Amino acid sequence: MKKIINEPSNVVDEMLDGFVYANGDRVKRIEDTTVIAQKDIQPNKVTLVSGGGSGHEPAHAGFVGKGMLQAAVSGEVFTSPTPDQVFEGIKAADAGEGVFLIIKNYTGDVMNFDMAKELAEAEGINVDYVIVDDDIAVEDSTHTAGKRGVAGTVFVHKILGAAADRGYSLHELKQLAVRLVLNVKSVGVAMTAATVPEVGKPGFTLADDEMEYGVGIHSEPGYKRTAIKSAEKIAAELTAQLKKAFDFQPGQEYALLINGLGATPLMEQYILANDVKKQLSNEAIAIPYKKVGNWMTSLDMNGVSLTMLKLEDDWVELLNHPVSVTDW
Amino acid sequence: MKKIINEPSNVVDEMLDGFVYANGDRVKRIEDTTVIAQKDIQPNKVTLVSGGGSGHEPAHAGFVGKGMLQAAVSGEVFTSPTPDQVFEGIKAADAGEGVFLIIKNYTGDVMNFDMAKELAEAEGINVDYVIVDDDIAVEDSTHTAGKRGVAGTVFVHKILGAAADRGYSLHELKQLAVRLVLNVKSVGVAMTAATVPEVGKPGFTLADDEMEYGVGIHSEPGYKRTAIKSAEKIAAELTAQLKKAFDFQPGQEYALLINGLGATPLMEQYILANDVKKQLSNEAIAIPYKKVGNWMTSLDMNGVSLTMLKLEDDWVELLNHPVSVTDW
Amino acid sequence: MLTAEQTNRWLERFAEKIEANKDYLSELDGIIGDGDHGNNMARGIEEMRKKLQAADPANGSEVLKNASVALLSKIGGAAGPLYGTALLEMSKQMTEADDLSAVVKAGLDGVQKRGKAEEGEKTMVDVFAPVYRELEAGNLTVEAVEDAVEATRELKATKGRASYLGERSIGELDPGAVSIGYLFISLIEEGLTDV
Amino acid sequence: MLTAEQTNRWLERFAEKIEANKDYLSELDGIIGDGDHGNNMARGIEEMRKKLQAADPANGSEVLKNASVALLSKIGGAAGPLYGTALLEMSKQMTEADDLSAVVKAGLDGVQKRGKAEEGEKTMVDVFAPVYRELEAGNLTVEAVEDAVEATRELKATKGRASYLGERSIGELDPGAVSIGYLFISLIEEGLTDV
């Protein structure tokens, strides 16, 4: 295992301290917790909390700051944080107008965030939430009832963050969130599995000439294992999946996210972007917003995912709303 | 070779098209060239051009935009661009007040940029330049007379970009650049070598339990091969090298850049940041500016580098000067 | 109701089994899940031990409640809320009746309410539910628990686990079933099923 | 001065050798450099062929100039400016005198001015310089070129190449020395050293 770490059981704690060391002008760590919170949270606005297992950096701490998340809660690697930690995150974020939770659809995350919500409500904090299940690869996969939550969550963070910054109420955020989740879909491909530090070996094995479509960000099984394909063929497969799931109609507008899973260089992500462009130019749809990079990773997994969000109303504007976070 | 590409000989062209597809609101590709240029360059300011071989993404195209570079010129993978391409970059960037070139110290880059400078001057464009040689790992390495130019170049881009945006003349930029280069030093470590697509295998081989200090961003040899060390030990070694090279004095201020080389997850970079923090806290120096992430990569190399810049005057302010680029 | 001392013995034996089998549990989870169940449980167990040693509980219900809080705050993932809920519901039930099968039933109900899994979906429910039935029938044995655990091998993970590679999960034990099995085996080995 | 036809034959033979040895050149560069020399040269050669076929040059000097521009615009890296400069300076010198050794000397001077390398630093200069001396002495042979190329094997890369792993470079040929060797061998094989 070629990793730049110390004790494998300490990676989350050390990472969070390193994160605050590097970005201490913008964020702080709530003492004795795994919560990274925005400094100087503006009062009188609904605030946003997200999080989940670690290993998806820059998600979620990299999105903490004005215009996006007010707190991010980290669990152990690929393991949902516990309710008390999420509760600490909610308290750190609360600015009096209620707290909105963005949860990825994994059994553990849903249960732990739900219990935290109960704890917060018992203390008089208004909490609402959305569960993101954008991964169209498989239904009912490992760790999840229904579809998994993956890179599309990043669009949800961005748009809800902008809306909260513009003064949306908790109720309005919930309504927007529900519509977002219905309109966001992702699908990915992995060349290699991630290696969890405490496990010390890859979550599954792919031969040197194999790749797998639809693998989850915790190395959950995908929908098809095949010989390594060209970027062109990969783009064709991934966009075909999204096309089928969305049922593209002429005149529709979409936002596009190409997401590196951790070990895939930006060069390859841009090559794929070029092939996605060619695929989508065959469709009578417009892509007024695009983003490429590592946003929702899976440790050192080599692979990429494609996310599309069918745009409604002023969502492009919200995507372009200025933020002050570490990674956007 | 597990890469998401098409024809290995086409990677640069496709990457550039993908880059423009994703970031076309900010940048354009000059037709029939490998130049990515800023759209709507402000008149009456000195403009900045940088570039070099491809494979270092987001360097250099990711830094094109207001406040940083006005054009980036890409060569083939790990191969300096040709003089005519650099000349095209200079012409694309020129806004009438002269063009400043930021060159990494490799024999090929220096010669090609120098010839481009002659071509531009022959057409009446004022050109000046700086050669960045921040890598303290080795003198006179493969491809370089003297020290190599690596991630410290990114600080040079940022500070000179801000200074140009504030109206520095070509002469003032040159003076600032010379001082920057004297004050910026880097050193790195690699766990694996990069695989150039057209070559198809790693540039050198490290055993499963080996790493090498001081490897260059084109897989040039480093200064010490050793068993894999903990993040703590790596931080100790790298900061010791920088300490020796700078001769830290009480009261000095430095900017710090932790740079992932392509395949190393952000989690590990932050763990290293935490250990660097511990090392530097033993010194009577201050670190008012810090940045962590993939800035000057080496394709899919697994490794990191550490850069420090001894700060003078208003350099922190220039580092914090707002930019509108894809990756900062 | 179990005494504080009895409950401490029960949970201490459980803790020892988890620690001894930490790597085994993670390996099982590595095959059909994400390989963290042993580490998750061990983290929770360490905290539980600390909490139980520091506490001065009046009865078994309080011990379970303290353990529940400790596990909930350290396990994380899916197992954390499930163990936390199971122990908390058992703790509550213990204050109301002395019937151990009613206590286990409360835990089972809590797990199912929290996790929405039915029997047959290859989760800890597939051990929890038969254990309750055997207890009620008055013949819970170590063998019965082990049989229930073993029976998860042939189940295909569905709720929360199925996939086109669903067959990956067939032929392997469910890690949460194994770990909850240790809880009930510890109960039997400490001789607490007949008190 | 070489005629256009002669010079085209020279460069075409050179092109064939580069293409046939593209992978070999990159492999050599892979050992002591970054493994791109064969690909760099092949890219340049392809462009050179195109340019030379499209052109209608009056004499050898013009052919070399066209080739120079093509190589300079496509090779990149260190080899691009060096080949570009070498051919450009040779082209210039050819208009002034008919002496081939003076022509080669002009190329050598250009390379050294551009790249600042002395003999003995394991670069193409270590072939260029002895080739010039042999030419001047009137006995340049294929064997002499091959010997010069072979001699780079024992040199330790210094300017631009040394390192703590400098020994990596000992025992291997310098790729640029090999490729420029092809240029001069082609000249001899086309019988142009005695014209």
Ligand SMILES: Nc1ncnc2c1ncn2[C@@H]1O[C@H](COP(=O)(O)OP(=O)(O)O)[C@@H](O)[C@H]1O
């Ligand atoms: N919905 C559920 N209901 C009951 N038990 C569940 C459910 N989901 C998961 N489990 C149990 O949790 C175990 C996995 O726990 P663990 O690996 O610690 O958490 P995670 O699945 O989040 O990684 C499974 O083996 C299973 O027994």
Ligand SMILES: Nc1ncnc2c1ncn2[C@@H]1O[C@H](COP(=O)(O)OP(=O)(O)O)[C@@H](O)[C@H]1O
């Ligand atoms: N300063 C120099 N002077 C002369 N020749 C040089 C110099 N630097 C490099 N070379 C030649 O260039 C060759 C490498 O070319 P190439 O691999 O195409 O470019 P790069 O080194 O930029 O990757 C070397 O083998 C050497 O012969």
Ligand SMILES: [Mg+2]
């Ligand atoms: Mg887990």
Ligand SMILES: [Mg+2]
């Ligand atoms: Mg090169």
Ligand SMILES: [Mg+2]
């Ligand atoms: Mg698990």
Ligand SMILES: [Mg+2]
């Ligand atoms: Mg080379």
